[in-house]
Amino acid sequence: MTRTLAALPGAARRLCLSRRNGEICTREDGHRGLHHRTGGRLLWSDLQADPPECPGAGSPAEPAATLDDGFPDGRAVCPVCWAFVGLTDDGTLEPHDSWRGDESRQESDRRREWFNAFGW
Ligand SMILES: [Zn+2]
Numbered sequence: 001m002t003r004t005l006a007a008l009p010g011a012a013r014r015l016c017l018s019r020r021n022g023e024i025c026t027r028e029d030g031h032r033g034l035h036h037r038t039g040g041r042l043l044w045s046d047l048q049a050d051p052p053e054c055p056g057a058g059s060p061a062e063p064a065a066t067l068d069d070g071f072p073d074g075r076a077v078c079p080v081c082w083a084f085v086g087l088t089d090d091g092t093l094e095p096h097d098s099w100r101g102d103e104s105r106q107e108s109d110r111r112r113e114w115f116n117a118f119g120w
Pocket residue numbers: 016017018025026027031034035036
């Protein structure tokens with residue numbers, strides 16, 4: 001997983017974000033033809049794309065550091081897909097879909113702020 005990928009402001013950019021072996025499609029949302037990441041060599045079809053469930057589920061994790069307003073509210077950062085994910089009572093990541101862009105502009109902004117503060 002690369003920094004570039006984690007830093008993609010998905011929802012704001014309206015990218016496709018189909019995934020395949022750690023690559024992520026940077027073509028526009030709803031595009032025709034094969035998926036492709038800008039600068040990458042891999043091309044893939046919907047059939048070859050990874051399933052939506054993230055393989056990081058069940059990994060041990062700890063709640064991420066929080067911004068002043070509490071974001072991300074006790075969730076942990078998934079080391080596989082970089083989503084903010086809730087924790088089970090066992091301290092492992094809850095089952096979740098791989099991150100494919102944020103649900104709202106607000107979440108996207110908070111996410112970017114968090115990665116600027118703590119991401120690397
Ligand atoms: Zn695509």
